[in-house]
Amino acid sequence: MSTYRSSMIRFSDTLDKVAMVLSGIAIVVLVGAVILQVVARYVFSQPPAYTEELARYAMIWAGLIGASMSFKRRFDPALFNGINRGPVWIKIGARLIKSVVVLIYLLPILWYVFFGPGMNPARGFLLRHSRTMADALPFSTVWVAIAVPLMIVFILVHLVARWSGDDRPAHTDADQ
Template identity: 45%
Template sequence: MTGFLHQASAQVDRACLLLAKLALIGMALTVLLQIWARYGFDYPFSWTEELARYLMIWAGLLGATCAFKRRLDPTVVQVNPEDQSTWHRVVFALTVLIFLSPILYYCFFGPNMNFERGFLWRSSNRMSQGMGVNMAMVGAIVPLSCSILLLHLAALLTTKKAAT
């Protein structure tokens, strides 16, 4: 099971890194297109700014999962669960779970466990103004990135401790 977790985490990380890079390139090209259309043709497109914003959201959250996997995420106290005691691993896991649990919960449920008041359901009832995209497609990255972070956490916690 440990090997499967590490392999799955590594493959998902490669996919996230590739998608984050593509989103950043797409964002840069979209902004350049907007500048070119605005000043070159004096006719700016209505959808380019919106697309760049959505690509930035996806790139940022996918990039955050890659940073977490590589232990490059910003921390207040540096705790490396790979070479610390069981107590440090438990504290590390709890802090990640305490942070991600409410986010995942409110992605799907609202007050009183009402599914229709959850973030994704409310987003699915809205369309973006410039592109006509269902906003749930944009917001889907939030629970997806949280799930990827949990996968990376499980893989990190199942690594063997360094010899002390």
């Protein structure tokens, strides 16, 4: 395997490990915020205002970053499971169709993350969120919105790694 191919697969594996840590942290924050809210509501009858919002933002991060992990492991919803029999050109065509569907879905989203209507960067998703503050937490919602392009970039890297020869599912917890 060429250096480029093995480097791309290693980079994809590294991004998957980063995604695993990020989504793990998000799940811990989500569960912690929900537990705090339940205890504060039913024991003290006064839940903090920020717990619901914190849980929602953690759920967004866990879900989006978890989607990239799912794609890496081939647990993502597929149009078809792939063609195991038949000529090579049919197998390559099926992989190509799957890849085109992923690109058709993700590239417009990535575009509008940075550019709004009329290619206006001021109306892009991230720039609009940079001017919006969270209701109960003291930070800009851009820190939540950044999960969208991050997830897309992770999935695009995993897609390139698939075409570079990454035919195996990613490492599972049992493998480590």
